[in-house]
């Protein structure tokens with residue numbers, strides 16, 4: 001990840017209030033070129049509010065907002081944007097190719113229609129009317145519209161909700177291609193494996209405050225215990241007392257051990273039980289870090 005890649009969208013000390021409720025308490029965040037920033041948080045944490053402010057759909061009550069180096073309200077800056085929000089309605093009688101062509105016409109240098117449909121996996125549905133598509137297929141059309149203008153910065157608010165595995169992977173691939181071409185992406189998602197698959201940097205919001213802002217690798221791995229699973233006859237009570245072991249559970253013929261550091265525990269398991277089989281060691285996931293952070297803040 002390039003820490004000095006150009007900043008494409010930025011909030012500085014931004015505060016937003018809805019009547020008597022403060023949704024953002026002076027937050028800072030930055031979307032850089034060629035990177036995916038995952039904005040994570042529980043329901044109501046303030047993610048959509050932050051996106052609305054960056055897009056100029058809502059004004060900040062305090063702080064500075066920059067989009068492509070200027071004011072999000074300016075038209076020129078909006079032309080460098082791609083946006084897919086949580087809910088969108090499109091004319092149900094228009095065909096997929098007509099909708100994408102219509103959106104492309106707004107931009108100075110759009111991607112060719114065939115390229116957009118191919119990136120999103122919509123070639124076979126090009127002549128289908130929007131109102132005749134499934135919910136997941138409609139999300140793919142919304143994504144096609146978000147990327148058709150060759151955006152410099154792309155905002156994706158829970159883009160893969162309701163998508164099947166193939167469609168989700170097609171969307172991930174399209175996002176990776178855009179990022180490789182230099183696009184900066186702000187992604188919100190409740191699927192933490194999606195953030196792990198795509199993001200270089202993660203911001204965790206909780207009740208309008210930033211709990212963490214770090215490269216994915218730091219957040220996921222920082223001294224977190226690993227999960228060891230194996231088929232073994234060792235008693236859980238015995239393993240529980242070994243140095244580094246935090247938790248042991250028996251699950252039928254399998255032992256599940258949470259340990260940090262994991263390596264000496266793995267070595268001791270192998271040395272103590274010559275019959276041990278099916279050993280798996282799982283690294284700490286972003287989900288563990290997220291749950292720890294939000295639990296501590298509650």
Ligand SMILES: Nc1ncnc2c1ncn2[C@@H]1O[C@H](COP(=O)(O)OP(=O)(O)OP(=O)(O)O)[C@@H](O)[C@H]1O
Pocket residue numbers: 018019021023041042043044045046047048049050
């Ligand atoms: N128009 C509004 N009027 C009053 N309060 C609002 C309004 N929009 C959002 N809020 C409140 O602001 C807070 C942040 O909401 P926001 O929609 O930004 O959260 P979110 O992180 O996007 O949640 P989700 O994951 O559920 O989409 C919530 O407490 C919400 O109830």
